[in-house]
Amino acid sequence: MITQEVLTEDVRTMLEWALRLYRGSGKATNFLAQQRQLFEEPLRVGVTGRPKAGKSTLLDALDEDDFIEGHTSDVDAVLHLTGPVRAEDRAALQGNPLPVNTIVVLSRADELGGGRVDAMTSAKMIARRLRAEPELGEMCQDVVAVAGLLAVAGRTLTDAEFDTLAALAALPRVELDELVLSTDRFLNPALEDVVLRQGLLERLGLFGVRLSTTLVRRGYGDPSRLAAELVQRSGLNDLRLTIKRQFTERAPVLKARSALVAVERVLRAEPRSEARGLHAEVERIQVTTQDFRELRLLAALQTGRVELPSEIAAEAEQLLGRAGTSPGSRLGLTDDEDQLPLALTVLDRWQRYAANPAFRRAQTEAAKTVVRTCEGIIDTLTR
Amino acid sequence: MTMTALDVIDEALRQPAIGRRRDLTSRLSRLRGRLADPAIRVVVVGGLKQGKSQLVNALLGATLCPVHDDVASAAPAVIRHAEQPWAAVVRPGQQRLEPVELDRIAEEISGGQVVRAEIGVPRAVLTGGLVIVDTPGVDGLRSEHTSRTLAELAEADAVLAVTDALTELSPAELQFLRFATTICPNVLGVLTKTDLSPRWRAHLERNRMLVAEAGLAIPMVAVSSVLRERALATSDQDVNAESGFPALVSYLENTVKAQAGLLARRSASEAILAVTEQVSLGLRAELSTQDPSSIGGLEDAQRAAELLRRQSARWQNMLMDGMADLMSDVDHDLRERTRIILRHTDQAFDKADPAKTWDAYCDWLADKLTDAVLRNYDWTVERTHWLAQRIAEQFDEESRGTIPDLGLRDPATVLERMGALLTPDLAPPGIANKVITGLRGSYSGMLMFGLLTSLMGMPLVNFVSVGAGAVMGAKTLKEERDAQLKRRQAVAKTAVQRHIDELVFQVGKHSRDALRQVQRRLREHFTEQAEQLQDNLSDTIRRARELASADLAARNQRNQSIAEEINTLVALRQRAQALALTS
Numbered sequence: 001m002i003t004q005e006v007l008t009e010d011v012r013t014m015l016e017w018a019l020r021l022y023r024g025s026g027k028a029t030n031f032l033a034q035q036r037q038l039f040e041e042p043l044r045v046g047v048t049g050r051p052k053a054g055k056s057t058l059l060d061a062l063d064e065d066d067f068i069e070g071h072t073s074d075v076d077a078v079l080h081l082t083g084p085v086r087a088e089d090r091a092a093l094q095g096n097p098l099p100v101n102t103i104v105v106l107s108r109a110d111e112l113g114g115g116r117v118d119a120m121t122s123a124k125m126i127a128r129r130l131r132a133e134p135e136l137g138e139m140c141q142d143v144v145a146v147a148g149l150l151a152v153a154g155r156t157l158t159d160a161e162f163d164t165l166a167a168l169a170a171l172p173r174v175e176l177d178e179l180v181l182s183t184d185r186f187l188n189p190a191l192e193d194v195v196l197r198q199g200l201l202e203r204l205g206l207f208g209v210r211l212s213t214t215l216v217r218r219g220y221g222d223p224s225r226l227a228a229e230l231v232q233r234s235g236l237n238d239l240r241l242t243i244k245r246q247f248t249e250r251a252p253v254l255k256a257r258s259a260l261v262a263v264e265r266v267l268r269a270e271p272r273s274e275a276r277g278l279h280a281e282v283e284r285i286q287v288t289t290q291d292f293r294e295l296r297l298l299a300a301l302q303t304g305r306v307e308l309p310s311e312i313a314a315e316a317e318q319l320l321g322r323a324g325t326s327p328g329s330r331l332g333l334t335d336d337e338d339q340l341p342l343a344l345t346v347l348d349r350w351q352r353y354a355a356n357p358a359f360r361r362a363q364t365e366a367a368k369t370v371v372r373t374c375e376g377i378i379d380t381l382t383r
Numbered sequence: 384m385t386m387t388a389l390d391v392i393d394e395a396l397r398q399p400a401i402g403r404r405r406d407l408t409s410r411l412s413r414l415r416g417r418l419a420d421p422a423i424r425v426v427v428v429g430g431l432k433q434g435k436s437q438l439v440n441a442l443l444g445a446t447l448c449p450v451h452d453d454v455a456s457a458a459p460a461v462i463r464h465a466e467q468p469w470a471a472v473v474r475p476g477q478q479r480l481e482p483v484e485l486d487r488i489a490e491e492i493s494g495g496q497v498v499r500a501e502i503g504v505p506r507a508v509l510t511g512g513l514v515i516v517d518t519p520g521v522d523g524l525r526s527e528h529t530s531r532t533l534a535e536l537a538e539a540d541a542v543l544a545v546t547d548a549l550t551e552l553s554p555a556e557l558q559f560l561r562f563a564t565t566i567c568p569n570v571l572g573v574l575t576k577t578d579l580s581p582r583w584r585a586h587l588e589r590n591r592m593l594v595a596e597a598g599l600a601i602p603m604v605a606v607s608s609v610l611r612e613r614a615l616a617t618s619d620q621d622v623n624a625e626s627g628f629p630a631l632v633s634y635l636e637n638t639v640k641a642q643a644g645l646l647a648r649r650s651a652s653e654a655i656l657a658v659t660e661q662v663s664l665g666l667r668a669e670l671s672t673q674d675p676s677s678i679g680g681l682e683d684a685q686r687a688a689e690l691l692r693r694q695s696a697r698w699q700n701m702l703m704d705g706m707a708d709l710m711s712d713v714d715h716d717l718r719e720r721t722r723i724i725l726r727h728t729d730q731a732f733d734k735a736d737p738a739k740t741w742d743a744y745c746d747w748l749a750d751k752l753t754d755a756v757l758r759n760y761d762w763t764v765e766r767t768h769w770l771a772q773r774i775a776e777q778f779d780e781e782s783r784g785t786i787p788d789l790g791l792r793d794p795a796t797v798l799e800r801m802g803a804l805l806t807p808d809l810a811p812p813g814i815a816n817k818v819i820t821g822l823r824g825s826y827s828g829m830l831m832f833g834l835l836t837s838l839m840g841m842p843l844v845n846f847v848s849v850g851a852g853a854v855m856g857a858k859t860l861k862e863e864r865d866a867q868l869k870r871r872q873a874v875a876k877t878a879v880q881r882h883i884d885e886l887v888f889q890v891g892k893h894s895r896d897a898l899r900q901v902q903r904r905l906r907e908h909f910t911e912q913a914e915q916l917q918d919n920l921s922d923t924i925r926r927a928r929e930l931a932s933a934d935l936a937a938r939n940q941r942n943q944s945i946a947e948e949i950n951t952l953v954a955l956r957q958r959a960q961a962l963a964l965t966s
């Protein structure tokens with residue numbers, strides 16, 4: 001297997017090569033030296049989207065150090081925030097040279113569902129439809145619906161806020177319904193405690209208030225349980241899991257991708273005849289790196305763009321590294337002893353899938369990629 | 384005497400200067416038809432998911448249009464007054480209305496199988512000829528949905544431009560508003576979802592400011608369809624007031640309906656002003672070339688004609704030469720790209736054993752070749768555009784903007800047709816080989832390829848399992864292996880060479896065909912343009928010649944009549960302006 005360490009080493013060597021080659025150009029040298037430094041740093045994720053898409057709020061909710069709002073140069077991966085996916089989003093996502101590093105977030109998802117108590121369920125269904133849409137699927141790894149505001153509130157809910165919510169929940173049903181019918185009504189200055197309600201509305205939004213009072217009425221009677229439920233329903237946990245699978249676990253591959261794209265940029269900006277070899281090397285890494293193929297296939301399987309028969313789909317995802325990229329986790333084994341024979345059997349089976357006349361073209365291609373993964377596992381085990 | 388909009392339009396249509404321009408008369412005639420029709424069309428437009436359909440439903444107090452969190456409206460819905468409720472749809476490619484049950488109409492509109500829906504319901508607000516049109520969300524300016532919406536917009540007497548209160552107007556929305564007002568001057572901005580937004584008043588203010596800054600005259604109302612529906616369900620006047628709908632209904636009753644005449648006059652006024660502006664410009668220009676003291680006149684026109692003839696020869700040559708160059712360059716480019724791939728292949732198979740690496744190699748090769756062909760195509764498109772641009776520059780300023788759609792076919796079909804590289808006979812001797820030979824007759828196409836590669840892909844396992852080493856003597860095995868390896872390497876190289884040659888041939892043929900088509904298209908396009916120029920010029924020459932040969936009196940007469948035409952146009956413009964002002 002071309003393991004991630006080999007890839008990292010290859011890319012490091014490639015960067016050094018590029019630096020040597022472009023010694024004469026101050027501009028290229030600066031850029032490449034910066035890339036070399038970035039390459040050794042942790043994964044950087046850019047958060048993009050239209051103005052007021054909810055970028056800052058989502059960053060608050062995620063609370064990650066290496067996530068940056070706005071501009072996308074010098075980041076290894078991207079969270080692109082949008083409401084209904086529009087032509088301008090598609091335009092923004094197109095042109096990514098190796099689109100294995102983007103997650104689309106349906107942000108302010110509570111508003112997509114009109115602020116109704118079931119809004120998040122509806123937003124998650126929209127995410128699911130988009131995820132399976134071939135055109136969008138080509139441009140990103142996954143689509144996730146998140147209500148950032150609710151997530152932040154859930155993560156930082158105070159006892160005082162909980163008390164205000166509990167007091168609201170204790171109102172007679174009809175009275176509460178009337179109160180949360182609109183933001184104007186909720187902020188009716190003629191009623192008492194308007195300042196408290198104002199604070200709640202800022203923090204939770206009308207949807208958050210509706211949901212929280214409903215939950216309290218259903219028995220979420222203490223602050224921490226309510227807070228956890230709000231975070232869960234906000235979609236933040238889904239997003240975290242997706243970030244972990246698509247970005248964190250693949251960090252070396254995404255870092256390598258950034259470096260490759262950067263070197264290609266220099267090669268294009270300042271073409272040199274002596275750079276042929278470097279050019280070829282960049283292409284070799286891109287094409288031969290099984291990790292890139294795995295990433296794309298895994299995303300395609302998980303999003304339903306490529307479907308394998310259900311009995312083998314789970315195995316494919318596991319082999320491709322969904323649960324980790326060591327031979328053990330790919331094979332679903334912990335015991336070192338039994339790995340090789342199992343790997344050989346699995347390889348054998350996947351070779352048969354790859355030759356299955358009943359498979360459609362995309363499925364055959366998928367099986368072939370898994371075959372290569374299996375060969376890599378055997379390679380690692382016999383080394 | 385006050386003139387109606389129709390009177391002024393008719394007067395405009397009688398102007399000889401306008402009558403000579405077919406495009407302008409057809410624009411005015413279309414407008415006349417619409418104004419003569421007593422129906423008053425109010426078209427509801429806006430970006431995706433801004434709450435257009437729910438606004439229409441809430442206005443009419445019925446679930447007619449599809450409302451959903453995900454994209455819903457796929458076709459316009461035209462709703463008018465009827466004593467008995469009815470609904471019908473127009474399917475793609477058909478003209479006639481197909482009746483549909485009223486409670487299924489929303490589903491039909493979102494289903495994507497209709498071009499337009501027509502609905503009749505008994506509603507007070509629809510009396511007096513008011514027609515409400517709900518449209519699909521505008522997204523970019525390209526999609527099919529958008530074009531349907533634009534078609535409705537062109538027929539609008541008034542427009543409700545919808546945006547929600549959750550955010551302020553985006554630049555794209557503002558641009559669309561600007562565009563909409565040029566098509567129909569009577570636009571009302573409607574801010575929806577006020578119930579959900581804690582900041583709707585701030586957004587309303589901000590939108591008013593943005594619109595004013597853009598120099599647009601668009602009044603705005605803020606509404607909540609949710610509250611309106613609640614008000615209708617509970618017959619609660621207070622909630623209705625909270626919903627903001629009274630202001631919208633009042634706009635429809637007191638502005639759109641009551642002042643339908645004014646709105647019509649405003650539309651007519653705008654249109655006539657635009658049309659007369661264009662025509663006057665032309666007349667003024669003619670007047671200046673008519674002026675014998677100016678440099679204009681026959682000589683000028685003749686010089687222009689001569690220039691045009693020379694230009695014509697020039698662009699024809701440019702097109703021929705340019706295309707010939709392009710074809711050979713394109714061919715060369717592809718050969719160059721594939722040559723590099725071949726070199727890499729040779730280097731690879733100098734060392735590697737094709738039997739072991741064939742599978743991975745095929746993938747690499749497919750990637751590289753596809754990439755090479757597509758890059759070659761991109762480059763071709765770029766070059767073709769460049770050439771078209773150069774040719775267009777041979778024409779004068781006015782016609783320069785137009786370059787036809789080149790419609791260069793991409794080579795995807797060729798790549799598809801080529802299929803994968805056939806696996807040459809590479810297998811080391813042994814059972815695997817026999818198996819392959821045995822299978823060869825019985826399978827074909829992709830299946831064959833799949834089987835072969837899967838057998839190829841496991842030399843490791845196979846060698847061990849069939850015990851090839853044990854079958855052959857230990858010493859000869861090494862020599863035999865080396866010889867076999869050399870043979871396999873040679874076979875692989877040749878196979879690849881042949882594959883690439885074939886590809887270059889096929890793609891080359893494809894791009895030559897495609898380019899020839901483009902050449903034809905360009906020639907037609909530019910010939911037409913040249914002919915148009917020629918026509919214009921001949922006209923000018925003819926008139927200049929008449930003038931030159933006529934005596935001064937005749938020339939003066941023509942000038943006189945131009946001046947008169949201009950004066951009538953000025954009077955017409957004044958009447959058009961007055962149209963918009965009278966109430």
Ligand SMILES: Nc1nc2c(ncn2[C@@H]2O[C@H](COP(=O)(O)OP(=O)(O)OP(=O)(O)O)[C@@H](O)[C@H]2O)c(=O)[nH]1
Nearest residue numbers: 051052053054055056057108109147148149150205
């Ligand atoms: N209802 C709701 N409102 C949200 C959510 N996320 C953000 N908002 C609101 O949307 C507005 C913009 O949020 P920000 O997080 O500042 O958005 P941003 O993309 O960083 O904005 P800019 O940096 O100004 O472009 C604020 O008023 C937020 O309160 C959400 O999940 N639900």
Ligand SMILES: Nc1nc2c(ncn2[C@@H]2O[C@H](COP(=O)(O)OP(=O)(O)OP(=O)(O)O)[C@@H](O)[C@H]2O)c(=O)[nH]1
Nearest residue numbers: 114432433434435436437450451455456520576608
């Ligand atoms: N809270 C609230 N939600 C609204 C209101 N109007 C519309 N919505 C919600 O906004 C979403 C879109 O409503 P639609 O009426 O389908 O919007 P549209 O503009 O017709 O959508 P497309 O035709 O698909 O572009 C739905 O989830 C509605 O529930 C409103 O006044 N208040």
Ligand SMILES: [Mg+2]
Nearest residue numbers: 055056057069
């Ligand atoms: Mg921000």
Ligand SMILES: [Mg+2]
Nearest residue numbers: 435436455456
């Ligand atoms: Mg709609």
